[in-house]
Amino acid sequence: MITEAAKDSIRAVIYIALYREDREFISIKEIAQTLNLSFYFLSKNLLKLVKAGILESFRGPKGGVNFKKDPKEVKLIDIISAIDGTYIFESCILGFKECSETNPCAIHNKWAEERKRLYDMFNISVKKVADEIKSGEIKNIKI
Amino acid sequence: MITEAAKDSIRAVIYIALYREDREFISIKEIAQTLNLSFYFLSKNLLKLVKAGILESFRGPKGGVNFKKDPKEVKLIDIISAIDGTYIFESCILGFKECSETNPCAIHNKWAEERKRLYDMFNISVKKVADEIKSGEIKNIKI
DNA sequence: AAATTTTAAGATAATTTTATCTTAAATTTG
DNA sequence: CAAATTTAAGATAAAATTATCTTAAAATTT
Ligand code: SF4
Ligand code: SF4
Numbered sequence A, B: 001m002i003t004e005a006a007k008d009s010i011r012a013v014i015y016i017a018l019y020r021e022d023r024e025f026i027s028i029k030e031i032a033q034t035l036n037l038s039f040y041f042l043s044k045n046l047l048k049l050v051k052a053g054i055l056e057s058f059r060g061p062k063g064g065v066n067f068k069k070d071p072k073e074v075k076l077i078d079i080i081s082a083i084d085g086t087y088i089f090e091s092c093i094l095g096f097k098e099c100s101e102t103n104p105c106a107i108h109n110k111w112a113e114e115r116k117r118l119y120d121m122f123n124i125s126v127k128k129v130a131d132e133i134k135s136g137e138i139k140n141i142k143i
Numbered sequence C: 001a002a003a004t005t006t007t008a009a010g011a012t013a014a015t016t017t018t019a020t021c022t023t024a025a026a027t028t029t030g
Numbered sequence D: 001c002a003a004a005t006t007t008a009a010g011a012t013a014a015a016a017t018t019a020t021c022t023t024a025a026a027a028t029t030t
Helices: A004-019 A028-035 A039-051 A076-084 A108-122 A126-135 B004-019 B028-035 B039-051 B076-084 B108-122 B126-135
Strands: A055-058 A064-067 B055-058 B064-067
Touching: A004 A028, A004 A039, A004 A064, A004 A076, A004 A126, A028 A039, A028 A064, A039 A055, A039 A064, A039 A076, A076 A108, A076 A126, A108 B108, B004 B028, B004 B039, B004 B064, B004 B076, B004 B126, B028 B039, B028 B064, B039 B055, B039 B064, B039 B076, B076 B108, B076 B126
Parallel strands: none
Antiparallel strands: A055 A064, B055 B064
16 A cells, blocks of 8 residues: 555654654654664655655754644645655556556446545645544554 | 555456356466466466465366356455455554554544445455446457 | 764665566376 | 476566665764
């Protein structure tokens, strides 16, 4: 569905949204340790979000990453797109290379709808996800 | 979402359902050539369906594969399960290892519903897919 | 200024998935 | 029976993804 890289990244931005409070930057090490993710892999992936303009980063002690865009404006779709690309939401579920909409296979109508729904599901802001986690009174992010 | 192996296999069984007519066995070579798939990869994957009891196979000239179960009884879900396992339809979209249903994250309710819908989408028999392709008057399977 | 911390960038390695090849076994054909 | 055809099984290789490591650059701390 979506890659591990994208899943890790989504969890990371949710973590940042939840725990940045008034800090300027949150270190990737802290995120990786708390979420039990590989620091190396996460670093590489979050860098993509930096390059996509979603996060900003800062080097040195006190360094780390933080939102560049307002988390209210960052949708999970944006994370997935930056990491995996948008292909999933445009792809054929059966892997046909060429296929006409005008003469679709038996599951196309269903798939076209699901694809849209999956897109909609991820079309939710990081802030909203974080707020809902908070409102559920979850004390620590589950790992 | 589902692996290439599963997609290839689904297309192959649909092909068999469409073109077996009264033949005892359809050679994997024929399927691979028509669908423009790797004979090697397809052979290996269809063998899994044989072992799962969905197809049966026969060696030698006139050999090949064909349905062991009635294609009316074979759902796309069965193909996917035999090839990829059922994990997708039980998995967490964010990749959390532990997560309680009683205190779910913001997208869990949506994901749980989508997961179910995706399952339902694939819970369609090979026969039904083949029949709908036929009724749509598609002359050749699109590749 | 030197040592330390942290991201940046790119090399390297491990794992998983996909693809290919080889040999063997079963079956048919001639 | 010999040759040809086709799946079976497992080895090997290529590609993609995931994971790790190394060195450099930027910033802070001492
Ligand atoms: S019609 Fe079927 S095979 Fe073609 S793109 Fe849609 S889902 Fe895929
Ligand atoms: S609650 Fe969210 S994180 Fe947990 S299993 Fe459901 S979708 Fe995954």
